[in-house]
Amino acid sequence: MIPNTPKITPELVAEHGLKPDEYERFLQLIGREPTITELGIVSAMWNEHCSYKSSRLHLRGLPTKAPWVIQGPGENAGVIDIGDGLAVVFKMESHNHPSFIEPYQGAATGVGGILRDVFTMGARPIAALNFLRFGDPSHPRTRHLVAGVVAGIGGYGNSFGVPTVGGSVGFHTRYDGNILVNAMAVGLAKSDEIFYAAASGLNMPIVYLGSKTGRDGIHGATMASAEFGEGSEEKRPTVQVGDPFAEKLLLEACLELMQTGSVIAIQDMGAAGLTCSAVEMGAKGNLGVELNLDAVPCREEGMSAYEMMLSESQERMLMVLDPAKREVAEAVFRKWGLDFAVVGHTTDTLRFVVKHGGEVMADLPIKELGDEAPIYDRPHLPTAKKPVIDAASVAPPSSNAQALLKLVGSPDLCSKRWVYEQYDTLILGNSVATPGGDAGIVRVLEGPKGLAMTTDVTPRYCEADPFEGGKQAVAEAWRNLSAVGARPLALTDNLNFGNPERPEIMGQFVGCLKGISAACTALDFPVVSGNVSLYNETNGRGILPTPTIGGVGLLDDVSVHATIAFRKAGEVILLIGETTGWLGQSVYLRDVCGREEGAPPPVDLETERRNGDFVRGLIRAGRAKTVHDLSDGGLAVALAEMAMASGIGATIDKLPEGDAHAVLFGEDQARYVLSVEPGQADAIRIDAEKAGVPILRLGVTGGDTLAIKGEDPVTIAALEKAHEDWLPAFMAGEA
Amino acid sequence: MKAAIIVFPGSNRERDAGTAIHTVTGHEPAYVWHAETALPAGTDLVVLPGGFSYGDYLRCGAIAARAGVMDAVRAHAARGGLVLAICNGFQIACEAGLLPGVLMRNVNRRFICKRQFLTVERADTAFTRRYRQGEAIEVCIAHGEGNYVADAETLKRLEGENLVAFRYCDARGQVTDAANPNGSANGIAGIYSPGLNVLGMMPHPENFVDDLVGGTDGRGLFESLAKAA
Numbered sequence: 009m010i011p012n013t014p015k016i017t018p019e020l021v022a023e024h025g026l027k028p029d030e031y032e033r034f035l036q037l038i039g040r041e042p043t044i045t046e047l048g049i050v051s052a053m054w055n056e057h058c059s060y061k062s063s064r065l066h067l068r069g070l071p072t073k074a075p076w077v078i079q080g081p082g083e084n085a086g087v088i089d090i091g092d093g094l095a096v097v098f099k100m101e102s103h104n105h106p107s108f109i110e111p112y113q114g115a116a117t118g119v120g121g122i123l124r125d126v127f128t129m130g131a132r133p134i135a136a137l138n139f140l141r142f143g144d145p146s147h148p149r150t151r152h153l154v155a156g157v158v159a160g161i162g163g164y165g166n167s168f169g170v171p172t173v174g175g176s177v178g179f180h181t182r183y184d185g186n187i188l189v190n191a192m193a194v195g196l197a198k199s200d201e202i203f204y205a206a207a208s209g210l211n212m213p214i215v216y217l218g219s220k221t222g223r224d225g226i227h228g229a230t231m232a233s234a235e236f237g238e239g240s241e242e243k244r245p246t247v248q249v250g251d252p253f254a255e256k257l258l259l260e261a262c263l264e265l266m267q268t269g270s271v272i273a274i275q276d277m278g279a280a281g282l283t284c285s286a287v288e289m290g291a292k293g294n295l296g297v298e299l300n301l302d303a304v305p306c307r308e309e310g311m312s313a314y315e316m317m318l319s320e321s322q323e324r325m326l327m328v329l330d331p332a333k334r335e336v337a338e339a340v341f342r343k344w345g346l347d348f349a350v351v352g353h354t355t356d357t358l359r360f361v362v363k364h365g366g367e368v369m370a371d372l373p374i375k376e377l378g379d380e381a382p383i384y385d386r387p388h389l390p391t392a393k394k395p396v397i398d399a400a401s402v403a404p405p406s407s408n409a410q411a412l413l414k415l416v417g418s419p420d421l422c423s424k425r426w427v428y429e430q431y432d433t434l435i436l437g438n439s440v441a442t443p444g445g446d447a448g449i450v451r452v453l454e455g456p457k458g459l460a461m462t463t464d465v466t467p468r469y470c471e472a473d474p475f476e477g478g479k480q481a482v483a484e485a486w487r488n489l490s491a492v493g494a495r496p497l498a499l500t501d502n503l504n505f506g507n508p509e510r511p512e513i514m515g516q517f518v519g520c521l522k523g524i525s526a527a528c529t530a531l532d533f534p535v536v537s538g539n540v541s542l543y544n545e546t547n548g549r550g551i552l553p554t555p556t557i558g559g560v561g562l563l564d565d566v567s568v569h570a571t572i573a574f575r576k577a578g579e580v581i582l583l584i585g586e587t588t589g590w591l592g593q594s595v596y597l598r599d600v601c602g603r604e605e606g607a608p609p610p611v612d613l614e615t616e617r618r619n620g621d622f623v624r625g626l627i628r629a630g631r632a633k634t635v636h637d638l639s640d641g642g643l644a645v646a647l648a649e650m651a652m653a654s655g656i657g658a659t660i661d662k663l664p665e666g667d668a669h670a671v672l673f674g675e676d677q678a679r680y681v682l683s684v685e686p687g688q689a690d691a692i693r694i695d696a697e698k699a700g701v702p703i704l705r706l707g708v709t710g711g712d713t714l715a716i717k718g719e720d721p722v723t724i725a726a727l728e729k730a731h732e733d734w735l736p737a738f739m740a741g742e743a
Numbered sequence: 744m745k746a747a748i749i750v751f752p753g754s755n756r757e758r759d760a761g762t763a764i765h766t767v768t769g770h771e772p773a774y775v776w777h778a779e780t781a782l783p784a785g786t787d788l789v790v791l792p793g794g795f796s797y798g799d800y801l802r803c804g805a806i807a808a809r810a811g812v813m814d815a816v817r818a819h820a821a822r823g824g825l826v827l828a829i830c831n832g833f834q835i836a837c838e839a840g841l842l843p844g845v846l847m848r849n850v851n852r853r854f855i856c857k858r859q860f861l862t863v864e865r866a867d868t869a870f871t872r873r874y875r876q877g878e879a880i881e882v883c884i885a886h887g888e889g890n891y892v893a894d895a896e897t898l899k900r901l902e903g904e905n906l907v908a909f910r911y912c913d914a915r916g917q918v919t920d921a922a923n924p925n926g927s928a929n930g931i932a933g934i935y936s937p938g939l940n941v942l943g944m945m946p947h948p949e950n951f952v953d954d955l956v957g958g959t960d961g962r963g964l965f966e967s968l969a970k971a972a
Contacts, residue, residue: 162854166795167755167795252798253752256755256795429853429855429857435755435885436759455955
């Protein structure tokens with residue numbers, strides 16, 4: 009039945025990324041030597057990227073449920089209910105390795121993939137975000153990678169027509185050989201019209217939709233599951249090429265198709281293309297699948313079964329069709345000029361059968377390929393605790409005013425205008441808050457509701473203490489949503505780590521996940537979708553552990569929200585939360601003192617919740633319209649950002665107790681700065697004290713200077729110059 | 744007012760234009776697929792919306808300019824009918840011969856999306872009667888190829904016949920090189936046909952009709968059209 013193929017040698021098995029014991033397991037499963045097509049299929053299904061074999065065990069501990077969760081992890085994207093018959097569909101996914109090899113196309117197809125995940129479920133994408141980490145600015149490839157990745161994200165999202173409303177850009181030498189490109193998409197659907205991947209019904213036609221299949225991206229997922237070494241740049245042919253125009257057509261065609269009632273199940277072709285999508289649809293629906301590759305629309309002649317099964321050509325979908333609606337469904341795709349081909353059908357055999365040229369090229373058990381891939385409990389070594397740094401032992405190397413100017417102009421804290429002006433932030437006409445604030449905000453349809461969204465994690469905290477770092481990532485996302493007045497509803501996580509076969513890396517992974525779980529539970533902020541990216545290493549050196557959190561929150565009335573800009577002179581500035589002057593792992597300690605040391609600030613989740621709920625209450629009651637959460641750079645940087653966003657200065661005549669540099673730049677958690685009408689300040693203070701929330705009146709807004717008691721005043725113009733100049737100068741090769 | 748918004752494969756601001764028309768004028772526009780050969784009867788205003796028609800993989804707007812519906816659009820314009828061509832629509836209008844000149848890559852070679860002030864060069868057209876002449880309005884730009892280029896004779900004619908609609912300027916209304924985001928000749932952000940019935944512009948007034956979302960400086964254009972049509 010199965011034609012003879014090249015001899016399967018140990019070398020060939022190794023080239024497919026299968027470990028000898030995994031291959032042995034596969035042999036036992038099928039009871040004979042596989043064909044080359046079968047070897048390709050199993051390598052695609054059982055690699056880390058598709059099977060989550062190192063991470064699944066630990067992901068099971070994440071809180072994924074809440075009354076408003078419609079669909080948690082395991083589908084193309086998570087789904088939450090926002091009332092009025094509407095649902096929000098969202099997910100974040102990494103495209104790290106492809107973006108390092110070919111930054112424009114790698115980033116572009118990362119955006120394309122995540123948009124497809126969202127509209128596959130019947131949602132129209134309404135916002136995109138991203139989280140980017142590059143190597144040290146002095147690394148010779150950094151500038152090229154920044155330019156390519158940013159252009160790629162813009163090139164795809166702008167043409168597709170979705171506003172990019174938030175994100176994060178940072179630099180660290182630990183990403184020199186392995187950048188991070190995490191893309192998030194958020195879509196809107198009717199809550200009773202969500203589409204899923206599980207096939208149902210026997211002998212139902214399986215239809216191929218979208219662009220044609222070419223030879224691009226073959227083995228992309230396998231590449232993404234291996235460490236980088238010298239010569240990684242030569243892997244360029246495994247990076248796919250994006251076509252946002254085709255994706256836009258696919259979006260419109262799919263949404264139109266879904267209205268016809270012809271779609272029984274639908275799955276996009278992402279990593280491992282036709283293989284992964286067909287196997288997942290069958291395995292999830294407890295059905296077999298038979299594919300006839302002769303019917304697959306191909307871009308090139310003479311493609312083999314192996315190539316078709318592993319191609320990662322973009323902008324393709326697979327669906328199970330209601331045969332009674334075939335004509336109307338096909339007409340939709342013809343109208344949009346896209347391919348529509350019946351390429352197979354469902355069976356009751358629980359086998360995944362692939363035919364080509366009249367011959368059976370693969371015949372494999374579908375459940376074992378999909379649901380029952382190997383799972384590992386890899387050894388993990390906890391990260392040793394770091395000592396707490398005593399602020400008094402940190403001698404300030406410069407005046408606090410000079411330190412502030414240095415920090416607001418540093419690669420991590422400088423203005424990212426050069427980046428976000430390359431993204432269309434305003435298309436669709438609902439962007440209420442665009443990049444530069446604590447969270448992006450989009451109006452839902454004609455309102456009054458709105459959605460807030462953010463991407464956060466502080467990798468240096470995760471490296472120093474994975475558990476506290478994991479907690480902090482979730483808490484910061486929750487805080488950013490609260491700081492605009494939104495009720496945080498759910499999150500998607502994108503877990504970027506090094507090689508899980510090293511116990512210390514696995515220890516980081518396990519520690520961060522425990523922290524994430526603890527924070528999600530304490531804050532009622534469940535995980536509804538996510539992605540794991542392991543093997544982020546080059547030449548044996550891992551990235552900083554980076555579990556990116558993409559949070560989504562709801563504003564009942566989008567017109568009632570807060571921004572970071574001071575509104576006018578004469579407002580009273582308040583600090584919410586307790587300040588101890590925690591300098592360990594702060595950007596001040598790292599970028600001003602040159603010390604990357606110590607334990608990160610601890611996160612008290614009860615305090616986090618109490619302070620955040622209080623601030624959100626003030627915003628929703630219309631009592632606070634200017635709010636900024638405190639994070640990197642602490643109080644001084646937050647005040648500077650609020651002044652720069654408005655052009656209005658501030659006079660700070662009171663600070664929390666402690667050494668000035670520690671109080672100004674320490675990164676204690678659960679803190680916010682507010683500015684409010686003078687008449688409101690006393691009542692807010694009384695309410696805060698009643699709620700057990702620490703509050704301190706810092707000073708008043710006004711003037712063109714940030715004047716902090718006991719420090720040299722700094723003009724807003726000087727702050728702005730430092731803040732705005734660095735990135736454009738760096739990209740022009742001048743910094 | 745009866746408005747028809749032409750939808751090409753790859754158009755992506757057609758709904759933004761439709762929403763703006765509906766929000767400001769109360770009229771619901773028709774969406775016309777590019778393969779149609781006629782406009783809805785009684786169409787007063789044709790909108791060529793923003794986007795990346797056919798992916799803009801060839802010269803921007805070059806394929807859309809040859810779409811089936813464009814003959815009907817040209818006939819509408821020739822009869823004196825109103826045409827509002829925004830962003831990719833402006834590129835299409837130039838390629839279709841409705842307006843002179845061409846839009847080239849931005850001088851910095853990057854896509855730019857940001858808030859942008861424009862001067863209203865004349866306030867006596869169907870598109871601008873609700874503005875004041877010389878007024879600086881704040882809308883946004885979102886394009887990679889908005890650098891308006893035309894030969895010297897064409898520029899001279901546009902200036903001489905007072906056919907420049909908008910110029911890029913700063914917050915105080917000064918037309919300067921620093922305020923010009925893309926390198927356009929004479930800071931040109933939009934131009935009229937000789938009959939003043941076709942307006943092509945790179946900036947997006949349709950995204951500025953709501954206080955909550957950016958601002959309302961784009962409303963005047965749609966209010967003017969509602970009054971004219």
